[in-house]
Amino acid sequence: MLSYVLEIGGADIPMKISVLGGGTIGSAIAEALHKNGHEVTVTRRSVEKISQLAKIGIEVTSRNDKAAEDSEIVIIAMKPYDALAVLKDISGATKGKLVISMVAAVKERQIKSLIPEATVVRAMTNVAAKVGGGFTVYCSKNLTEENEKKVVKLLECFGETEKVEEKYMDALTALGGSGPAYIFTIIEAMVYGGLKVGLPRDLALRDSYQTIMGAAKLVAESGDHPSQLKDLVTTPGGVTIDALYELEDSGIRTAFMRAIEAATDKAKIISDALENFDGQQK
Ligand SMILES: NC(=O)c1ccc[n+]([C@@H]2O[C@H](COP(=O)([O-])OP(=O)(O)OC[C@H]3O[C@@H](n4cnc5c(N)ncnc54)[C@H](OP(=O)(O)O)[C@@H]3O)[C@@H](O)[C@H]2O)c1
Structure with a gap:
């Protein structure tokens, strides 16, 4: 397949992107990336469930390692335990690459421990990314200026984006993600x-x-x-x-305040439970 680079707003954007986990969010962001001219590969085990993506020209496969190897940027959009297990498996294929995790509740540090040779970005978007109406927040400790430009340009395919401190991620998952x-x-x-x-x-x-x-x-x-x-x-x-x-x-206002507080608490509980998961057992 043809690999090329697109000049957008002065930043060279690598165009080969793999989205590992083509469920609700993975499919939404794959469509948005495809609409923005990127060459996208999406994975999931039941590939037949994403035939609608294949029909619009997105490559679909069940091979996470191959998809990661063949792309310049890897996005992971699976449920936390699946994501950690897959990241551990494809560690070698992510060497020197930008890996953007859309996974709720999994800390940047934990992702980095599984794929130490990748540049890790933790992000949170929402389903409106499918139509370019999302709001994607991201954090990363080790982004070079060049990589940051790439990340921003990529996340802008989903809508607006903003860099945040990681300590706000659970609350932002509860507010904008949900x-x-x-x-x-x-x-x-x-x-x-x-x-x-x-x-x-x-x-x-x-x-x-x-x-x-x-x-x-x-x-x-x-x-x-x-x-x-x-x-x-x-x-x-x-x-x-x-x-x-x-x-x-x-009580509409207190209902919203309670809802967002409850969702934030839940994200924290999941995050704590995941803390010692090494990607090995399920
Ligand atoms: N849904 C939202 O609105 C939303 C918003 C923000 C963030 N998120 C976050 O995004 C992540 C995904 O959420 P989601 O709602 O999109 O979940 P989902 O619909 O269940 O999608 C996850 C996908 O991962 C695939 N998967 C699981 N294990 C896999 C493996 N080993 N290899 C390849 N694919 C695999 C599953 O497909 P197969 O079973 O066919 O493999 C499934 O389609 C979660 O961490 C969630 O917190 C979701």
């Missing part, structure tokens, strides 16, 4: 609200997601605090305050 599930719940709830007051289903769905996208865009682009923007919408004695009254009465 976040789409919370927003899907809100969209679903808004649609139900629309149905309850007689809106056609399709119209209720479109009105719900467009409203969420528009509100998010306004927060991002205006730089105003959400509470200021909320006040703008809330006319004294108007319609919105009645809805906000019901939402506050249902």
